[in-house]
Amino acid sequence: MAFSCLSIQIWICVLQIALGVLDNKGTEFLVAFMDNKVLHGHDIKPELFVTTDSRHLVHINISSPGISNSQLRTQFTVSRGQVHLVQIDTNYRLDHTESSQKAILIQSDKDIVVYGVNRESHSDDGYLALPTDALGTEYYTISYSPSYYYTLFTVIGVYNDTSVSIHLPNTPHLNVTLNGHNYHRNQWINLTLNRFSTLEISSVADLTGSHILSDKAVGVLSGNKKAVVGNTGKSRDHLVEMLLPVSSWGKKFVTIPIPERHAGDIFRFLASEDNTQITVHGLIEGKQFHDQIKIAKAGHYVQKQYSSGLYSHVVSDKPITLFQFSMTQQRGGNDLADPSLITIPPIEQYAARYTFTTPQYSMGNYTNYFMFVVKSSLKHGLRLDHHQLPRNTIYHHIPGTHLVAGYVKVSVGTHSVTNVNHTVVGGILFGMAELESYGFPVGLLLKPLNSGCQRQKAMEYGDEIDNDCDGDVDEEECDGKDDDGDGHIDEDCRCCAPKISIPNVIVGRRR
Numbered sequence: 001m002a003f004s005c006l007s008i009q010i011w012i013c014v015l016q017i018a019l020g021v022l023d024n025k026g027t028e029f030l031v032a033f034m035d036n037k038v039l040h041g042h043d044i045k046p047e048l049f050v051t052t053d054s055r056h057l058v059h060i061n062i063s064s065p066g067i068s069n070s071q072l073r074t075q076f077t078v079s080r081g082q083v084h085l086v087q088i089d090t091n092y093r094l095d096h097t098e099s100s101q102k103a104i105l106i107q108s109d110k111d112i113v114v115y116g117v118n119r120e121s122h123s124d125d126g127y128l129a130l131p132t133d134a135l136g137t138e139y140y141t142i143s144y145s146p147s148y149y150y151t152l153f154t155v156i157g158v159y160n161d162t163s164v165s166i167h168l169p170n171t172p173h174l175n176v177t178l179n180g181h182n183y184h185r186n187q188w189i190n191l192t193l194n195r196f197s198t199l200e201i202s203s204v205a206d207l208t209g210s211h212i213l214s215d216k217a218v219g220v221l222s223g224n225k226k227a228v229v230g231n232t233g234k235s236r237d238h239l240v241e242m243l244l245p246v247s248s249w250g251k252k253f254v255t256i257p258i259p260e261r262h263a264g265d266i267f268r269f270l271a272s273e274d275n276t277q278i279t280v281h282g283l284i285e286g287k288q289f290h291d292q293i294k295i296a297k298a299g300h301y302v303q304k305q306y307s308s309g310l311y312s313h314v315v316s317d318k319p320i321t322l323f324q325f326s327m328t329q330q331r332g333g334n335d336l337a338d339p340s341l342i343t344i345p346p347i348e349q350y351a352a353r354y355t356f357t358t359p360q361y362s363m364g365n366y367t368n369y370f371m372f373v374v375k376s377s378l379k380h381g382l383r384l385d386h387h388q389l390p391r392n393t394i395y396h397h398i399p400g401t402h403l404v405a406g407y408v409k410v411s412v413g414t415h416s417v418t419n420v421n422h423t424v425v426g427g428i429l430f431g432m433a434e435l436e437s438y439g440f441p442v443g444l445l446l447k448p449l450n451s452g453c454q455r456q457k458a459m460e461y462g463d464e465i466d467n468d469c470d471g472d473v474d475e476e477e478c479d480g481k482d483d484d485g486d487g488h489i490d491e492d493c494r495c496c497a498p499k500i501s502i503p504n505v506i507v508g509r510r511r
């Protein structure tokens with residue numbers, strides 16, 4: 001179903017595969033900011049944070065053709081360890097259902113990492129921006145419901161003359177008014193988008209599962225204008241993520257509870273195919289936890305609330321996307337933080353190194369957490385800003401895997417994550433403060449997993465490529481043994497030339 005390489009774009013895809021790995025780093029991004037609730041007439045500017053892992057000076061241009069009389073054009077530089085904050089005029093924030101030209105283009109001469117933060121007073125969330133080379137042509141949207149204000153999504157045009165078809169979900173009372181037409185559940189919205197086009201769809205009835213199909217790659221933001229998540233309190237908060245295209249969805253995940261909370265977490269499992277079966281196997285303070293989920297239809301979701309103690313392994317038989325919602329702060333509780341929407345990176349998309357930065361809080365600083373997943377035997381190889389994790393870090397075993405997960409606090413500013421043993425790491429950045437919070441992946445690969453993995457003829461150690469197409473990246477040890485038990489020896493190694501001599505390591509060599 002998911003084609004990331006279409007007709008004339010095939011050569012671009014071939015070129016991308018030849019150039020290496022697709023991930024959240026890139027040299028071109030098109031982003032936008034969705035509707036958010038202005039409190040007391042004090043409209044706060046949306047923010048873009050830009051950083052890089054390049055040692056060299058990176059030149060960046062931010063531009064937009066402009067709306068009414070506020071043309072956007074700014075230039076700056078960053079290099080490793082620096083973060084640049086750009087404030088965007090509030091006119092760029094989308095308003096309810098609208099078709100407009102409010103996309104913001106970010107171009108650089110070397111790879112950069114970009115985050116968008118959409119903040120109003122006590123209503124904010126952030127997203128990890130995906131570069132245009134990693135975008136796709138098929139998406140399903142996510143929101144929280146009941147919506148409190150509105151559920152939202154925004155389609156961002158990257159190429160001129162892009163035909164976009166949106167199939168609205170089967171939600172009762174869905175009523176979207178666009179260009180004088182009313183659209184209801186199960187109806188199509190078909191239109192053409194150009195580069196810089198932004199189409200925001202807004203509805204009180206839940207838009208989750210809206211199916212977006214296009215003939216050229218588009219970007220999609222999704223979430224809520226302002227939502228109460230769970231029954232824990234009254235406060236409301238903006239929700240947003242930039243969505244992974246269906247072609248990058250995975251089948252295996254590790255969940256980590258939002259740190260230092262007791263309210264529990266809410267998860268939404270969203271299916272891309274009919275008859276999807278999911279198992280959740282975890283530990284809650286040492287006690288086994290099992291859950292089974294069945295989703296009958298593509299685009300449908302199941303929502304679960306799990307304990308704040310649960311660390312789990314999620315396995316699906318078909319590609320899914322998994323979201324975590326941090327819950328509303330309890331009234332009078334000291335359980336700080338508020339709703340945010342977090343894309344849980346699939347294990348298949350874990351990368352070996354990340355550069356990320358913490359956003360700023362309107363009234364002081366967030367308490368920021370780096371939530372990680374790593375191979376148990378290599379956990380002491382994990383480096384945060386070139387240092388080992390603190391000695392008191394707690395590592396939670398993930399049942400049915402060789403992985404452990406945990407979290408550490410990180411200071412305000414930019415950070416790097418690597419592993420001296422060259423293994424992949426999963427990571428989420430989460431921040432909380434009084435009545436505010438944000439969360440998004442620190443980074444991830446964006447390999448087209450579901451459009452046919454190509455077995456690689458040549459393997460490099462720790463190349464972040466799934467050389468044998470088994471869904472795992474660099475899972476073998478290169479020790480002359482079949483570590484993953486698939487009948488192949490050293491076919492997808494994380495590291496280092498073999499210590500024992502194996503004549504001509506051939507990818508996928510049979511035992």
Ligand SMILES: *[C@@H]1O[C@H](CO)[C@@H](O)[C@H](O)[C@H]1NC(C)=O
Pocket residue numbers: 059060061107108109
């Ligand atoms: C930024 O814009 C200037 C012209 O205004 C151009 O010369 C330069 O190549 C651009 N840089 C990037 C990275 O796009």
Ligand SMILES: *[C@@H]1O[C@H](CO)[C@@H](O)[C@H](O)[C@H]1NC(C)=O
Pocket residue numbers: 160194195
């Ligand atoms: C897209 O269309 C606009 C308006 O017609 C035009 O100015 C622009 O050059 C086109 N962009 C590309 C990349 O073709």
Ligand SMILES: *[C@@H]1O[C@H](CO)[C@@H](O)[C@H](O)[C@H]1NC(C)=O
Pocket residue numbers: 165188189190
């Ligand atoms: C909209 O697009 C879909 C998918 O391409 C198609 O099946 C449907 O007939 C279109 N509807 C209209 C009204 O053009």
Ligand SMILES: *[C@@H]1O[C@H](CO)[C@@H](O)[C@H](O)[C@H]1NC(C)=O
Pocket residue numbers: 175176177182
């Ligand atoms: C949908 O919304 C429009 C605009 O608010 C309104 O005119 C129309 O009556 C609504 N339709 C239904 C079926 O509620």
Ligand SMILES: *[C@@H]1O[C@H](CO)[C@@H](O)[C@H](O)[C@H]1NC(C)=O
Pocket residue numbers: 363364365411412
């Ligand atoms: C926020 O953190 C920065 C860097 O650690 C520090 O310089 C600043 O004083 C902090 N601000 C507040 C209000 O705590």
Ligand SMILES: *[C@@H]1O[C@H](CO)[C@@H](O)[C@H](O)[C@H]1NC(C)=O
Pocket residue numbers: 377378381420421
């Ligand atoms: C991880 O790397 C360290 C430092 O290079 C090394 O001492 C250790 O043996 C490595 N561990 C494994 C399991 O490869």
